[in-house]
Structures are given as C-alpha cells and as structure tokens.
Amino acid sequence: MSWCLFEKVAFKESKEPNDSRLVAIGKDIVKKCAGNPLVIRTIGGVLYTKDTKTEWLSLKERQLSMLTRNEDDVLSVLKFSYEQLPSYLKQCFAYCSLFPKDYEINKQMLISLWIAEGFVQPLQGIQCLEELGDQYFMDLLRRSFFQDVEYDEWGNVISCKLHDLMHDLAQLIAGSDCSMVDLDCENISERTHHVSLSAELDSSWKIPTTLLNANKIRTFLLPMQPIHRVVLDKVDHEAIISSFRLMRVLDLHNTGLHILPRIIGKLKHLRYLDLSKNEVIRKLPSSITELLNLQTLKIYSCKRLEQLPRKLSNMISLKHLETGQCTGLTHMPSGIGQLTSLQTLTRFVVGTSSFEMASGGLRELKDLNELRGELMIAKLENLRNVAAECNEANLKEKQHLEVLTLDWSREGNSHVTFEEDEALLEGLQPHSNLQEFHIYGYRAESQLPKLKVLRLEEINAIEYIEDSSAESSSSLSFKGNPMNRGREGKEFFLCLEELVFFDLRNLKGWWREAPLVTNDNHGAAASSQRPLQKKESMPSFPCLSKLxxxxxxxxxxxxxxPFLEELELKNTPARLLQQSAMVAAGANLVYPLYLSKLKVMHIDGIKDLVSFPEKGLHHLISLQHLSIENCPDLICLTEEGLKSLTSLRFFNIRCCEMLKSLFKGFKHLTALEELEIKECRELDLSKDLEENVMELQCLRTLRIGDMPKLSSLPDGLQHVTTLKDLQISSCSNLKTLPEWIGNLTSLQRFEVLDYPQLASFPRTLYSLKALEYLEITSCSKLFDTGQIKKCKNWSMIAHIPEIVIDGEKM
Structure with a gap:
C-alpha cells in the first residue's frame, strides 16, 4: 500500500518506471518513511522534481537517515520539503496559516487572495494571473502540501485542507507576519501584516485596542463566521475600515452590515472585499467606485441589495463580481460592459425602462468575453427588443463559460409573449464549450434542435413529455421535434447526449395524443391514444450516450x-430494464448491435426485479462497470445473462437480501478486476464461486461482507494469484482463514473486519512478502486487550509494514 502511494506521487506517469535502480532507491525510501502516508506523499512530491539517481540517493541518505515516527522528525521532513519550493510558492503556502486546522479552503478564493496580496506575478507567455495562480495551487497539491481534495463533476478541484502537521509548518514558517488570533487579538505584533480571527464574531465583540494599533495590517479575514445569518448590530465597521489604510484584503462577510461606510473609498490599496451574506444591506455607497485597484468584490447572498453603484464602470481593475443570490437586484448599471477584465459575474439582471437611473440591458455583455465559470441571466421577461439584444449579448464568443442559466421570473409582466421567449432562446447561441444549461420559467414551445443535455428533476405535475391533445399543464411541449409517432422508433432530440429524469413520480409516458372520435358499434367516441407498450410509441434518441x-x-x-454508453435506473419499475433487454434481443437491421456501446450500468432500488434478464444482454460486449444494489426480490443472476459480459472489469452487488445464487456465470467474466458482494444474506459464496472463481485471472480486488451463510472462503480463490486487495467483513459464520491464503503472492492489502470467531492466523500469512497493509477490526479473540504485541498472533504479522488494529496504527 505504501509503495502504491509512493508510485502515484513520485513518478512522472504515476507508475513504476523502467529504471530498476531508481525503483530500488524508491523502495528503500518508502521503508524509511515507516508507513507514514504524509511523509510518503511529501517526500514523493519532492522526488517528483528530481530526475537523477544521485538526487534520490542524496535525499535518502541525508534527509531520511534518522527519520522515526516521532512527530518532530516528521515535521523536519515537511520543512525540508518546504525548503525545496521556489520562493513564490513559499509565501503562498505560509499564507495558508491564516485558516484554522481542518478548514476547507476554497481553491478560487485562495487564488484570489494570493493575487490580491501580490504573490502571483505575470510570467512571459502567461498574463492571466488566475491561470498562473491555478498552476501555483496545483503545484502545491502535487507536492502534497494540500490534502482531502474535493472535486466538481467535471474533475476540477473545488477545495482542499491542510494536514495538521502541515498547518503547524505553515505557522512556523509564517511567524509573526501571519497571525491567527482569538477575539482579544493579544498575539498581534508590530510585524504582523496578515490577520485572521480564530472564532466567530458575536454581538458583544468590540474591536480590541491591540488590533486598532496594528496599522500595518494588510489582511483581515474572518474564516470562522458561520454559514447561517448572524445579527451583529454593535460591530463598528467604520472603525475597522478607518484604522487600516494599507489594507489589501478585507473580509466583512456575514457581520450584520446595514450600511457600508463611505470611508471605504479611502482604502486605495484594497484589492479584495468580501461583503457577502450581509442580508440587510440595501445599497453600496458611490465611494466604493473609487477603489480603482479592487479586483474581487463579493456581494453574493446580499438578498436585499437593490442596485449596484452607477459608476461601477470606473472600477477598471475589477475581475470578479460575485452577485449570486442577490435576488433583490433590479438591474445592472449602464456601463458595466466596459469592465472587459471581468471573469466572474454570477448574476446579471435585466432591468426595465422604468428606472430613473440608466439600466444596462443584455448588450452590456457584448465585450465581457473573459467571463468564466457560471453566469445566470435573470428577469429575462424585462427584455423589450429581444432579437437585437440577444445578438448583442455575444454569448457565442464567451468560450470560458461552463454553466449558463436563463431565468424568467414572470412577476406580473403580461406584455411578454411566448414567441419572444422562443426567439430569445434561439438567439442567444452560447459557445459550444458550455457544459451545463439551465432554464427556469420558460413558457414557449421550442424545437431546441441542438440540445445536448436535458434534465428534468422534481416536477410532480408532468405526466407526459409531449401532449398534442390540447394545452395541458401536465406535459412539456417541444414543438417541431420530428417524432412522427405512427412510425417505429422516430428520432427525438437529434443531438441529445445526456437525459436525466429524476423524481418525476407522475410521469407516465413520452406523449399522449389527441382522442380521435369514430363511430364504432357502440356509438361512442373511441380514443386513438396509442398504448405505450407498443414499440412504435417509443421515441429514439440517436446520439444519447448517458441516460x-x-x-x-x-x-x-x-x-x-441504441448507442448508449451509461445507464442508471434507480427506484424504477423492473419493466424498464426488461424492455431494454427485449429490444436488444429483437434488434433489427436498423440497430443490429443495440446496447453494444454500453460501458456503465447502475441498477439501484428496483424492488420488483426478481432475476437478471436472460435474453437481450448478448450485445453488452463493451460493458465494464455493473452495479446492482437494493433489489430485495432479486433471487439469481443466470449464466445466460452473464456470459456475454467478457469486458466487465468492475462488478458490485449490494443489499440484495434474497439473492441465493450467482450460478456459473462468473466463469465468463474473464476481464473482471474488482468484485464486491455485500449484504446478500442468503448467498453462500463458498458454494457459488468454488469452481468459477478460478477463471478470474485478472481479479485484483475482492470485497465480501455481511453474508452470514458464508462458512468458508471458496477454495478456488487460492488460484487467483493476481489478487492484491482482499477485504472480508461481518461474516459471522466464518471461523477460520484457510492455509492456502499463502498462495495469494500478489496480495498487498488485507482487511479483516468484524470477525468475532477468528482466533488465529494461518501460518502461511508470514509468506505473503508483498503484503504492505493489514487492518483488523472487532476480532476480539485474536489479541488480548492492551497486550497486542505480546500475543502469539502478533509474531505472524509483525513483518507487515502497516498494521491497523481497531482503528489504531501499530
């Protein structure tokens, strides 16, 4: 396990290189790291920048020769890693000491702060400081100065944390220059330039004299202010502002601010101002536009803020204007379009012509082509000249935008016609790089010919997607889609790639047609509504890859x-899965390889699924990931249903309480790398996998748990010598581990969890030379409490580099 971690962080391609000498040095270094993941990541990050064996040997012999598990020794290694940083990264890392331990640091906020402090300077070829700051952040992350990283759905880093020892190092390096102080601000010295408060402000807080006297302060941060709204009527905001004329970063978010003092305009050096979540503030003083160096202005969730200053266009350095959730804004000021450096503008509000002050329309967006991230255009019902303004918005040139939201609020604006809505939607034409497109309050019909992603969530009123019977409040209507419902499988949304239906509990079908009145034998009106069970009533999505x-x-x-790559069915009727299989089984000349491109299939919470479909799954030749969870009536997985899954690499079965047999289908899963079977209480793997498991010669990971009928591990498992990760948990009837476990020569990680009957280890465990990690939890018969290393079982595992017993690292 330690070597795998080292590989990822130390080598350029995150895998073992061909240089055997370098690998040997690396393995010696890993041993000296004593199984400490932080040290491994940190040293690996340093070695990533070293290319020669000489440099690797030097580090091993000089820096790691005396390393133990002592915390002071670990800190010395971290300090050595810090010393290898270029100077521009050193100050960026030290600045992180202003955040409390275990604090989730937002990446974009941190980069904006670095830029505001002047830590990020332009390089030849890279003039965008945000891009350069991103490189700084990723460099520190790759060197393991950051951890616990959170990602968005596109794989971009959102936030990170510092390990406690890394935080100690940052404080040590920063010294008195950066001080995180309590509310009495006692530890501030004359040398302090950057201050953060380690506790949230309360209504009784008065600014300490020590803070007011520290007139060289350039940073004032409040990282501990709560998420919920606070009322702090007694906080003297004006005193804070007037005392720190050299301020570059000022954080007053969620401090109960009613009126921003006019003196704010005197902070000529200010580059970063956070006023967010002050929900009672209604207006910003005009003096704020005198902040010609201000780069970031955060006013998101200032819900009663009605307008922005008229001369906002004077703020020529402004790059980030965070206006999200400013639902009280009535318009954008005329001239905002002159701020061509803007990269962030989260909410743009279209105003009406009734305002006394000039209101900027969509044409203000024309030259804001550096906008990136998210943009919401709100109150679209206020547009008057739809065609002209949509064209002037120039969205097609905004290549950095990732998410676009269009919002019609429909608050008493009867002059708006549905045709204008349609013209607006078709006229905006966002750039093809757009990754998400959200629409709220849209009322027109539209063909949306180029739509790629359609998500409908939590709309209880919808019964049909298309309803030609009449105007209906229980359907969505997409005019112009070439559905031709009388023919088989007509195409629906020609370019749609992703379709998500979630929590549409009343959705019955794709369309409901108008009733046709005929004279039948009973003289009554007969409906021509086509039964949705017929194949000709099924719409076809020719480009759909994700459903x-x-x-x-x-x-x-x-x-x-026909060309689906990812399918997820959750809490749906079993008939939907069965129908897909039936269509594949009867695939005609139009789609001869129906489902042949499917790579991922998740089945979750299908309560009436009894068996995995036997027919129609022979086309699943590309399926790599299969997950079946929470199907309480599922009894078996048939061989016929599994034998075509020759490309399957990851298979997960969970919470299928009635599952009794996997049958012989597993012998066909020759590409399987990871298998997890848990909470299948009627399943006895010792019988099911006895012979079939021998064919799984690519299996790397096996996790089994919560199966009380399992009395012994399948003997065939001893032949799976590729197995690297084995986990056994909560199998109450399993009393011993077999001696043949010594045959698993590739095993690197072994977890035995909640195994109360296990009294000893097999003697062959000692022969597993590749085993690097052993975890044992709730195995009370193995060791005497408090005397673990004196028990006879300890000698059989003492050679393993990393051992964790009941959560404690040995």
Whole structure:
C-alpha cells in the first residue's frame, strides 16, 4: 500500500518506471518513511522534481537517515520539503496559516487572495494571473502540501485542507507576519501584516485596542463566521475600515452590515472585499467606485441589495463580481460592459425602462468575453427588443463559460409573449464549450434542435413529455421535434447526449395524443391514444450516450437508445430494464448491435426485479462497470445473462437480501478486476464461486461482507494469484482463514473486519512478502486487550509494514 502511494506521487506517469535502480532507491525510501502516508506523499512530491539517481540517493541518505515516527522528525521532513519550493510558492503556502486546522479552503478564493496580496506575478507567455495562480495551487497539491481534495463533476478541484502537521509548518514558517488570533487579538505584533480571527464574531465583540494599533495590517479575514445569518448590530465597521489604510484584503462577510461606510473609498490599496451574506444591506455607497485597484468584490447572498453603484464602470481593475443570490437586484448599471477584465459575474439582471437611473440591458455583455465559470441571466421577461439584444449579448464568443442559466421570473409582466421567449432562446447561441444549461420559467414551445443535455428533476405535475391533445399543464411541449409517432422508433432530440429524469413520480409516458372520435358499434367516441407498450410509441434518441432515470415509478416505457454508453435506473419499475433487454434481443437491421456501446450500468432500488434478464444482454460486449444494489426480490443472476459480459472489469452487488445464487456465470467474466458482494444474506459464496472463481485471472480486488451463510472462503480463490486487495467483513459464520491464503503472492492489502470467531492466523500469512497493509477490526479473540504485541498472533504479522488494529496504527 505504501509503495502504491509512493508510485502515484513520485513518478512522472504515476507508475513504476523502467529504471530498476531508481525503483530500488524508491523502495528503500518508502521503508524509511515507516508507513507514514504524509511523509510518503511529501517526500514523493519532492522526488517528483528530481530526475537523477544521485538526487534520490542524496535525499535518502541525508534527509531520511534518522527519520522515526516521532512527530518532530516528521515535521523536519515537511520543512525540508518546504525548503525545496521556489520562493513564490513559499509565501503562498505560509499564507495558508491564516485558516484554522481542518478548514476547507476554497481553491478560487485562495487564488484570489494570493493575487490580491501580490504573490502571483505575470510570467512571459502567461498574463492571466488566475491561470498562473491555478498552476501555483496545483503545484502545491502535487507536492502534497494540500490534502482531502474535493472535486466538481467535471474533475476540477473545488477545495482542499491542510494536514495538521502541515498547518503547524505553515505557522512556523509564517511567524509573526501571519497571525491567527482569538477575539482579544493579544498575539498581534508590530510585524504582523496578515490577520485572521480564530472564532466567530458575536454581538458583544468590540474591536480590541491591540488590533486598532496594528496599522500595518494588510489582511483581515474572518474564516470562522458561520454559514447561517448572524445579527451583529454593535460591530463598528467604520472603525475597522478607518484604522487600516494599507489594507489589501478585507473580509466583512456575514457581520450584520446595514450600511457600508463611505470611508471605504479611502482604502486605495484594497484589492479584495468580501461583503457577502450581509442580508440587510440595501445599497453600496458611490465611494466604493473609487477603489480603482479592487479586483474581487463579493456581494453574493446580499438578498436585499437593490442596485449596484452607477459608476461601477470606473472600477477598471475589477475581475470578479460575485452577485449570486442577490435576488433583490433590479438591474445592472449602464456601463458595466466596459469592465472587459471581468471573469466572474454570477448574476446579471435585466432591468426595465422604468428606472430613473440608466439600466444596462443584455448588450452590456457584448465585450465581457473573459467571463468564466457560471453566469445566470435573470428577469429575462424585462427584455423589450429581444432579437437585437440577444445578438448583442455575444454569448457565442464567451468560450470560458461552463454553466449558463436563463431565468424568467414572470412577476406580473403580461406584455411578454411566448414567441419572444422562443426567439430569445434561439438567439442567444452560447459557445459550444458550455457544459451545463439551465432554464427556469420558460413558457414557449421550442424545437431546441441542438440540445445536448436535458434534465428534468422534481416536477410532480408532468405526466407526459409531449401532449398534442390540447394545452395541458401536465406535459412539456417541444414543438417541431420530428417524432412522427405512427412510425417505429422516430428520432427525438437529434443531438441529445445526456437525459436525466429524476423524481418525476407522475410521469407516465413520452406523449399522449389527441382522442380521435369514430363511430364504432357502440356509438361512442373511441380514443386513438396509442398504448405505450407498443414499440412504435417509443421515441429514439440517436446520439444519447448517458441516460439516468430515478424515482419515476409510473413510467411505462424506456426510450430507444441504441448507442448508449451509461445507464442508471434507480427506484424504477423492473419493466424498464426488461424492455431494454427485449429490444436488444429483437434488434433489427436498423440497430443490429443495440446496447453494444454500453460501458456503465447502475441498477439501484428496483424492488420488483426478481432475476437478471436472460435474453437481450448478448450485445453488452463493451460493458465494464455493473452495479446492482437494493433489489430485495432479486433471487439469481443466470449464466445466460452473464456470459456475454467478457469486458466487465468492475462488478458490485449490494443489499440484495434474497439473492441465493450467482450460478456459473462468473466463469465468463474473464476481464473482471474488482468484485464486491455485500449484504446478500442468503448467498453462500463458498458454494457459488468454488469452481468459477478460478477463471478470474485478472481479479485484483475482492470485497465480501455481511453474508452470514458464508462458512468458508471458496477454495478456488487460492488460484487467483493476481489478487492484491482482499477485504472480508461481518461474516459471522466464518471461523477460520484457510492455509492456502499463502498462495495469494500478489496480495498487498488485507482487511479483516468484524470477525468475532477468528482466533488465529494461518501460518502461511508470514509468506505473503508483498503484503504492505493489514487492518483488523472487532476480532476480539485474536489479541488480548492492551497486550497486542505480546500475543502469539502478533509474531505472524509483525513483518507487515502497516498494521491497523481497531482503528489504531501499530
């Protein structure tokens, strides 16, 4: 396990190189790291920048020769890693000492702070400081100065944390220059330039004299202010502002600010101002536009803020204007479009012509082509000249935008026509790099010919997607889609790549047609409404690659999706899965390889699924990930249903309480790398996998748990010598581990969890030379409490580099 971690951080391609000498040095270094993940990551990050064996040997012999598990020794290694940083990264890292331990640091906020402090300077070829700051951040992350990273759905880093020892190092390096102080501000010295408060402000807080006297302060941060709104009527905001004329960074978020003092305009050096979550503030003083160096202005969630200053265009350095959730804003000031350096403008509000002050329309967006991230355009119902303004908005040139939201509030604006809505939607034409497109309050019909992603979530009123019977409040209507419902599998949204239906509990089908009145034998009107069970009523999505349907309990039919790559069905009727299989089984000349491109399939919470479909799954030749969870009536996985899954690499079965047999289908899963079977209480793997598991010669990971009928591990498992990770948990009837476990020569990680009957280890465990990590939890018969290393079982595992017993690292 330690070597795997080292590989990822020390080598350029995150895997073992061909240089055997370098590998040997690396393994010696890993041993000296004594299984400490922080040290391994940190040293690996240093070695990543070293290319020669001489440099690696030097580090091993000089820096790690005396390393023990003592915390002071670990800190010395971290300090050595810090000393290898270029100077521009050193100050960026030290600045992180202003945040409390275990604090989740937002990446974009941190980069903006670095830029405001002047830590990020332009380089030849890279003039965008945000891009350069991003490189700084990723460099520190790669060197393991950051950890616990959170990512967004596109793989971008959102936030990170510092390990406690890394935080200690940052404080040590920063010294008195950066001080995180309590509310009485006692530790501030004359040398302090950057201050953060380690506790949240309360209504009784008065600014300490020590803070007011520290007139060289350039940074004032409040990282501990709560998420919920606070009322701090007694905080003297003016005293804070007037005392620190050299301020570059000022954080007053969620401090109960009613009126921002006019003196704010005197802070000529200010580059970063956070006023967010002051929900009672209604207006910003005009003097704020005198802050010609201000780069970041955060006013998000100032919900009663009605307008921005008229001369906002004077703030020529402004790059980030965070206006999200400023729902009280009535318009954008005329001239905001002159701020061509703007990269962040989260909410743009279209105003009406009734305001006394000039209101900027969509044409203000024309030259703001550096905008990136998210943009919401709100109150679109206020547009008057739709065609002209949509064209002037110039969205097609905003290549950095990732998320665009269009919002019609419909608050008493009867002059707006549905045709204008349609013209607006078709006229905006966002750049093709856009990754998400959200629409609220849209009322027109539209063909949306180029739509790639459609998500409908939590709309209980919808019964049909298309309803030609009449105007209906229980359907969505997309005019112009070439559906031609009388023919088989007509195409629906030609360019759609992703379709998500979630929590549409009343959705019944794709369309409901107008009733046709005929004279039948009974003289009554007969409806021509086509039954959705017929194949000709199924829409086809020719480009669909991702389909997710969740909590649609009344949906009667799946769409045709011949080239689907990812399918997720959650809390749906079993018939949807069965229908897809049936269509594949009867695939005609139009789609001869139906489902052949499917790579990922997740099945979750299908309560009435009894067996995995036997027919129609022979086309799943590309399936690599299969997950079946929370299907309480599932009894078996048949061989016929599994034998075509020759590309399957990851298989997960959980919470299928009635599952009794996997049958012989597993012998066909020859590409399987990871298998997890848990909480299948009727399943006895010792019988099911006895012979079939021998064929799994690519298996790397096996996790089994919560199976009381399992009395012994399948003997065939001893032949799976590729196994690297084995976890056994909560199998109450399993009393011993077999001696043949010594045959698993590639095993690196072994976890035995909640195994109360286990009294000893097999003697062959000592022969597992590749084993690097052993975890034992709730195995009370193995060791006497408090005397673990004196027990006879300890000698059989003492050679393993990393051992964790009941959560404690040995």
């Amino acid at each position: 997710k349907i969740g909590i649609c309990t009344n949906l009667s039919h799946m769409p045709l999706h």
